[in-house]
Amino acid sequence: MLVKEKSSNSIILSIVLMLTIFTLSAHANEACEYEAFLIANHHAEAEASTGNLARKQATDEALKSAWRKLINRLVIAGQDITPLMQIEPINVVLYMRVQNETVLTTRYIADLDYCFDRELVRQLFREYNIAYAELVSDRIMLLPIFISGDRTNLWKQPNPWKNTLERILPDHNGLVQLSIPSGLILERRITGQGIIADPKSAIATAASLDNVSMVLLTSARVTIASSGLELAVTGGLYDRDGNQLAELEETSMPVTNSTDLPKYLDQLGQDMIANIEQVWRQVNLVDLNAQNMMRLSVTITSLEEWFQLLTRLENLSPVETVQLRQLSADEAVMDITINGSPEAMDYALEQLGFRIESNPDTSVGGFVLINRN
Template sequence: MKRRNISNVCQPVHAGFLLLFAIMSFALPAGAQTAPDPYSVNGVPVDETAASAQAARTTALANGQKKAFDILLRRLTLSADHSRLPTIPAGQIVNYVRDFSVDEKSSDVRYIAQMDVRFRSADVRSLLRNYSIPFAETVAKPLVILPVYEAGGDLKLWEESNPWRAAWQRIVVSDGLSPMVNPLGDLPDLSALTASQAVNGDAERIATIAGRYAANGALVATASVKDNPAGSVEIYASAFGRGATDTVFSETFRPAEGETPDAVMDRARDWLRMAVDDAWKDRNLIRFGQEAVVLVRVPIRSLSDWNDIRRRLDDIAIIYKRELLSLALDRAMVDLYFTGDADQLRTALAQKDLALEAELGQWVLRPL
């Protein structure tokens, strides 16, 4: 493992202070927010019919876990590697399942449920490593999707007659490592941003929309209908906001024979979701065997400051271990064990509003 040498280490933690710290560490505030777990797959539908409700339930749960596992592997990996993903028999998926919950109903012969499945991260990582398939784990802060429709020189964003926005409303966009948020399109949204302002990249107004949905920024995605060939759709999308890159996503979709305009929009939407997700994963791929440990100083003013930062660190998937070396009234010294490189660690920390900076020969971790 790599280790960064840091000087000026604090004194060991005083026993009484550590006891107080331990007590306060478990006194989490009511309603504390938890980050999305990349190894949890929620809302998987199952519907099975068999000779009895119990038989239907057994089949449904096995199939639901397999479906969730397939979703998980695709979530963590690049689309170019999906054809190489291992096919695990349904009966063996249970070896990778940490636990699951169901919202269920049944009759004498039918079982219907929505499943939430949590998987064992270490076992999934080992599986992907054994197949030499790189993967990412860091979940990005969400982006608000702003789908602008252009036809005949007219722009539409919030209108009900916007078929591009309707395509995004037909799906759940929060799943994946680069989640998105569908805005409500209510009066405050209409007042905050117009279609032309979105297309022209009005940073202040776009930031207002993003802030309303507690998002990191917004993805302005324009779908332009072309006449040659008839019904073609040209997609042009770029992100705005904190941490946004200059990546531009563009592609043209031509309707297949018999394909409806809505189906073309759905195909374009699915491509854009995958492209945005792939771009994020590509920047955060975990390289096999790349593990390191870094010693950081965390300035604090109180134990509640440390508790807040500790919870954020525990929500970062690539940090697989943290070791508190010392704790003083004004700082904590912590070893962070992580997979990936320093840039990936900084990116993961930034998703939790934490900044890692070098100061006077030390790595310092503080809230943004």
Template sequence: MRARRFLSGLALTAALLGSSMGFAADESFSVAGIAIDKTAATAAQARDAGISEGQTRAWRRLIERIALGGDTSRLMGFTDKDIAPLLEGFEVEKETSSAVRYLGTLTYRFRPASVRALLRQVGAEELRAAPKPLLLLPLFRDGDKSLLWEPMNLWRQAFAARPLKTGLVPLVLPKGDEADVAALDPAAAYDATPLKLDPLLRKYDAYEGLVAEFVNAADGGSVTLRRSGQAIFNERFPINVGESREAYYERIVTRLQAELEAQWRKDRAVQPMTATGGDAGAVLETLAVTVPLRNLADWIEVKKRLEAVPGVRSAALKSMTRTEALIDLALTAPPDQAARNLAQRELKLSQESEGYVLRFQASAPAAPAPAKAP
């Protein structure tokens, strides 16, 4: 059972927690899955030493994750004493111990304001996390059998045991209640498109669906990740000798979360992000884009959201009617990458028969057209 713990009992408790006992609100500053295996004269000593060692690894992983550019070598060399004032606390995912050994998996949470100040000092930019989570659908396949919502889906249980909302790419696992089951069956989940997932995306306030398909095999299995019906990752995972099924799935889930973060970082590191809005990179392409509108408020909201999208230099308004705006969208990233960045702001860029169309997906359904006069 997962237990929430703070650094009580350690010599560095006061320095770590100060007067605040709350965790940081920004989960991109939380580092999960730090495995500890430490031996000492007693289990308590092993635990304290392991937790202290784990915070150093968590700190380095955090800097590798969120820092873009700058000279971060000094930050990577921080000692326990340097890191202590930056740490908000930690949470135990799981733990066990013997007389002289401690084994655990922990989530460390750092103070966003303090870390950001250090990034500025070394000239590094902060890589921001996705503002909304991906909807995670763990699909288990074994021959002609497919499991998605079923309690016996161990693949789903492996994700349920992890803190999915930490890091750069937060995930949300549906509850699997009657409404979820009615909204999507395993056959439809295989190549789920945003249209198929729309009820679930709205229910869980997610911007896109991610299907994590595990195909069982005699030596382990293989995993494919799909977004909007398109494969973005595929890899075989042989099971190790003596490895339990729980540890096997845990290893894969850790790998998948790291892969999602790596892809997010790669997409956003191509062009530097600026705090003032509007990407400063060279314009690669300018698209003529139609923006469907219900009213003026829609255009104001779309324009505001466009100001903070990496890969978009500007959106020049060419004309506007009551139902649509025509804009020239200047991109500093390839259209497919810009489309992914726009999706984080609930703006869907697609190429349709009439050309490029940009839709504000958070808008309420349009009112029905007035009936024609007889």
């Protein structure tokens, strides 16, 4: 029997791969603490002369593209990100987890999770003066209405706008968590015509039924213009009471052929989601080189409750430091240094189930932290 001797290069490559995988997988059983810094189910695939070489090529490229994906998710558009693209992303990865992989003789295929180190990434943002956002939204209900002639469809077909968004959303990689709801109770209580007739009441009812704090209502309308068909998409973001928080700018385009409608809807859907992401990042902007201070008072019932709240506050994306000013049996007063606006802090607190109001006690000033429930 002939035994084929491995070359020294092959042995070295195998050792390097094993060391790299061991290092990145050391924390693989842990959950990624900060959701915004997790790139999940990232595909890696390559073909080479050997399986080990294919794995190295695939994982090297996957790590680089995962880093680009993270930057696109977090960084405010319009900034010079050249320095970020020049770093070695392996230096800011906390761990890599293999979801599934196939290693063939000359091919490697895998889906990988990359958890990036929040503190190291934030250090890079500070060093290169990069403004960014990392607050992941609560689930936002998405209600897509399709209007054509006298038909206003939400759940009923045809609704190519809903179909398009259902296809786009699974591949969405952002901070805004959009979800089209389903369920017989919701479908019976909320209709396209009902939303058009009384949007505030319908949106408040939908939010209550699905237990969400925000609703994105969007419509795609097809009309007949002098040059043929025209497609227009618009919408707005609403709170749980049906009050409008932001309006989406209307986008329209001519449709030369009805068979091209899915293509145009796909383009407008991608543009709409990208715009929502950009607005969300702007509202929740973190600028590590621009600081503001806000005074916050909160009612407490025990020291344990205070320490739990302190930990949660310190982990909020806009928070730089929390300094205790006063602690009594029933109240804590803090000075919080934030890297952003009070509005960004308000959104971050909303995700924890709190809201802030001006403190009626003028001797203390600042804001009062209130449980939104």
